[in-house]
Amino acid sequence: MRVGVIGGGQLARMMIPAAIELGVELRVLAEAEGMSAAIAAERVGDYTDTETVLAFAREVDVVTFDHEHVPQDVLHALVDAGVPVHPGPDALRYAQDKLLMREGLSQLGLPVPDWARIETPAELDAFIADHGGAAVVKTPRGGYDGKGVRVVHSAAEVAEWFATIAEDGNAGALLVEELVEFRRELAQLVARRPSGEVAAWPLVETVQVGGVCSEVIAPAPRSAGRLADVAADVAISIAEGLGVTGVLAVELFETTDDRVLVNELAMRPHNSGHWSMDGSTTSQFEQHLRAVLDLPLGGTGCHEEWAVMVNVLGGPVEGTLADRYAEAFEGHPTVKIHNYGKAPRPGRKVGHVTAIGSNLDDAVYEARAAAAVFQD
Incomplete structure (x- = not known):
């Protein structure tokens, strides 16, 4: 079995151990030399070029991704050539375009913030006036980790976005949403295979710093019962309703008025699921490979009562993460360390650590x- 991964980033890198354990041959089409998954990259090429991607796909049994940016015409060319693609283009388009995502989720009757497609500053100002004087504006494509997202009080604050947005039929269009008052952010991961089987991990709580995920607690404290059931039902409904195959991450708001609203989608392994590498019976990376190969899915239970993942953001000012291993291993022998093979840079996710145990406070501390050993 040969799985081709388009994108040479950290997610592709973290699929490698799972592929080795399953006896799956993993091949990576990386965008450039020296990326995180360079250890498995047999080809470096442009993922927006149809012929490059088709040539890569001829060497594998199924194609999947570590990001959502492969153009629709390239995806459809793969499908037309008979290549199994998971998730397929009809599902992936909802992760590529936030306006389509909101339309699709609304059509499925799923809970989302109040939103609108806006094409003029006047429309944005009217929405802001109707929603308490503030709103969240998002560019439909390309935003992640807080990029392409602004809280605004007038259209003047995104004037340059109106001047520059012009992609795929969304010329001049932006997404505006109500500014949600939320207690916390949550994430629900599920996996779905082409034949229809679905498996869900426990609901997790995520902590954001500057728009970037900093910590994940699994399971989310105070979530047992109705909240966990609602989140799992929402994510499974999205996976089935949009035809997602592979791992799906659904980012959620738990609001101050007791709603659960869908914020964002990722149709691939996701930062909020990295805890599963050490804390779950089946990691999200193994599950993703099982799913795209249409193999029976693994159990999603936890090894311990709690798992806490903390991202290493930026890394040391000088040297590498490996230079700090001795200190980290000696001081924290029960913690698992994951290095993405990236050069340190302010704000960049360069690795993560996971602690598991029966006491949440102890796991958080560890x-x-x-x-912190890897930060200056």
Whole structure:
């Protein structure tokens, strides 16, 4: 079995151990030399070029991704050539375009913030006036980790976006949403195979710093019962309703008025699921490979009562993460360390650590303290 991964980033890198354990041959089409998954990259090429991608796909049994940016015409060319693609283009388009995502989720009757497609500053100002004087504006494509997202009080604050947005039929269009008052952010991961089987991990709580995920707690504290059931039902409904295959991450708001609203989608392994590498019976990376190969899915239970993942953001000012291993291993022998093979850079996710155990406070302390070893 040969799985081709388009994109040479950290997610492709973290699929490698799972592929080795399953006896799956993993091949990666990387965008450039020296990326995180360079250890498995047999080809470097332009993922927006149809012929390059088709040539890569001829060497594998199924194609999947570590990001959502492959153009629709390239995806459809793969499908037309008979290549199994998971997730397929009809599903992936909802992760590529936030306006389509909101339309699709609304059509499925799923809970989302109040939103609108806006094409003029006047429309944005009217929406802001109707929603308490503030709103969240998003560019439909390309935004992640807080990029392409602004909280605004007038259209003047995104004037340059109106001047520059012009992609795929969304010329001049932006997404505006109500500014949600939320208690916390949550994430629900599920996996779905082409034949229809679905498996869900426990609901997790995520902590964001500057628009970037900093910590994940699994399971989310105070989530057992109705909240966990609602989140799993929402994510499974999205996977089935949009035809997602592979791992799906659904980012959620738990609001101050007791709603659960869908914020974002990712149709691939996701930062909020990295805890599963050490904390779950089946990691999201193994599950993703099982799903795209249409193999029976693995169990999603936890090894311990709690798992806490803390991202290493930026890394040391000088040297590499490996230079700090001795200190981290000696001080925190129960914590697992994952290095993405990236050069340190302010704000960049260069690795993560995970602590598991029966006491949440202890797990949080160990994970934070170990991650701090790699920060200056």
